[in-house]
Amino acid sequence: MSFEDHLSAAMRRSVDTLVPPVTGLAGEGLRRGRGLRRRRLVTAGTAAGVATLAVAAGVTAAVTGGGTDDTSRTIPAGRTACDTALSNGVLPEWARDGFSEPEPRIAHATSEDGRMVAILFGPLTSPSAPGRNNKILWVERPDSAGTPLHIDAVLPGTATQVTRDLAGPGPSTVDLPAPGCWTFALSFGGHRDVIHLVYGRP
Amino acid sequence: MTSEQDFVDLATARGPALFRTAWLLTGDWHLAEDLVQEALGRIYARWSRVAAADEPAAYAQTVLLRTFLSHRRRRSSTERPTDRTEIPDDAASEADLPLRVALMDALGRLDRTDRAVVVLRYWEDLDAPATAALVGLSPAAVRTRCSRALGRLREVLGDDLADLLAR
Numbered sequence: 001m002s003f004e005d006h007l008s009a010a011m012r013r014s015v016d017t018l019v020p021p022v023t024g025l026a027g028e029g030l031r032r033g034r035g036l037r038r039r040r041l042v043t044a045g046t047a048a049g050v051a052t053l054a055v056a057a058g059v060t061a062a063v064t065g066g067g068t069d070d071t072s073r074t075i076p077a078g079r080t081a082c083d084t085a086l087s088n089g090v091l092p093e094w095a096r097d098g099f100s101e102p103e104p105r106i107a108h109a110t111s112e113d114g115r116m117v118a119i120l121f122g123p124l125t126s127p128s129a130p131g132r133n134n135k136i137l138w139v140e141r142p143d144s145a146g147t148p149l150h151i152d153a154v155l156p157g158t159a160t161q162v163t164r165d166l167a168g169p170g171p172s173t174v175d176l177p178a179p180g181c182w183t184f185a186l187s188f189g190g191h192r193d194v195i196h197l198v199y200g201r202p
Numbered sequence: 203m204t205s206e207q208d209f210v211d212l213a214t215a216r217g218p219a220l221f222r223t224a225w226l227l228t229g230d231w232h233l234a235e236d237l238v239q240e241a242l243g244r245i246y247a248r249w250s251r252v253a254a255a256d257e258p259a260a261y262a263q264t265v266l267l268r269t270f271l272s273h274r275r276r277r278s279s280t281e282r283p284t285d286r287t288e289i290p291d292d293a294a295s296e297a298d299l300p301l302r303v304a305l306m307d308a309l310g311r312l313d314r315t316d317r318a319v320v321v322l323r324y325w326e327d328l329d330a331p332a333t334a335a336l337v338g339l340s341p342a343a344v345r346t347r348c349s350r351a352l353g354r355l356r357e358v359l360g361d362d363l364a365d366l367l368a369r
Contacts, residue, residue: 001364003352003355003356003363004324004352006363006364006367007320007324007352007355007363008324008325008327009367010301010305010363010366010367011226011305011321011324011325012325013298013301013367014226014298014301014302014305014306015222015225015226015325016298017298018221018222018225020217020218020221020222020238021221021235024235024239025213025217025220025221025235025238025239025242026209026210026213026214026217026242028239028242028243029209029213029238029239029241029242029243029245029246030206030209030210030213030242030243030246031243032239032240032242032243032244032246033209033242033243033244033245033246033247033249034246035243036243036244036246036247037246037247147206147207167205167206168206
């Protein structure tokens with residue numbers, strides 16, 4: 001046998017009895033991949049999202065007026081469920097994967113039971129503004145992970161209902177047929193929650 | 203089936219083979235694990251492109267190699283290529299341990315590109331053009347590097363390799 005043959009045989013014998021950590025590889029690879037996806041979105045959208053939050057909130061009040069949602073939660077007078085769900089504060093710790101800052105501040109809405117956060121990269125509009133997508137990054141709380149993500153969106157006070165099926169939490173584009181304070185019923189991995197998002201006029 | 207499930211299926215099916223290659227490339231259990239996870243993360247981040255590829259497994263191998271080469275480049279200022287060899291406690295039979303230690307020590311004396319070339323040629327059984335495509339060199343450069351690396355390995359291992367295999 002040549003030296004090359006010996007080398008090849010030595011490699012094969014050396015790895016024959018390796019027992020790779022299969023589950024850990026796939027699971028951690030998935031986690032890192034999600035982080036990379038989010039990082040790309042954040043890089044593209046953080047500045048626009050923060051800068052336009054005030055505009056989005058203003059549009060909310062103008063379009064919905066505060067009396068169109070029928071959520072059972074206690075909503076302060078003069079505010080809509082969308083107003084109370086929306087924040088420009090620091091993301092929950094479990095939703096920061098992929099962000100470079102230790103305490104990232106970005107426009108986001110939190111679901112009623114706190115199982116899901118919708119990170120916004122600009123104002124949501126109906127119809128979508130020229131050259132812009134209604135991009136939403138869905139991040140589930142770690143103890144509520146699950147796929148796929150099914151969305152039933154209704155515009156309270158109307159018969160308008162839209163259904164969306166996504167592979168799971170992560171980046172998405174959700175266009176809706178009318179402006180207003182929409183209620184999203186979310187189903188994912190056996191979990192259910194509700195989130196309110198405002199769609200303004202472009 | 204979701205794209206996430208498709209990814210998990212690929213990672214589960216190809217993970218062991220990628221890990222074995224990664225272990226030969228790094229000589230370190232934890233670095234190999236990190237390398238495969240990083241490569242799989244990059245694959246998931248571009249999943250739509252991977253899923254559309256004719257051979258996702260080959261794509262995964264390419265990503266692993268390029269991640270390894272960039273990994274080493276990034277860490278080279280603080281780490282020697284492989285000056286320690288970790289042998290997993292549960293992995294090797296007692297008889298094969300000396301062979302592993304000698305092989306990893308010898309591979310650890312090569313620079314990252316030479317090591318990648320040797321692993322691809324003699325573990326993955328790739329020819330020079332296929333190896334060249336993966337490491338981003340010309341086939342002629344691969345042959346030159348391979349010849350040089352084999353010479354270095356002969357110096358280090360010499361006749362010991364045949365003796366260790368005969369045990």
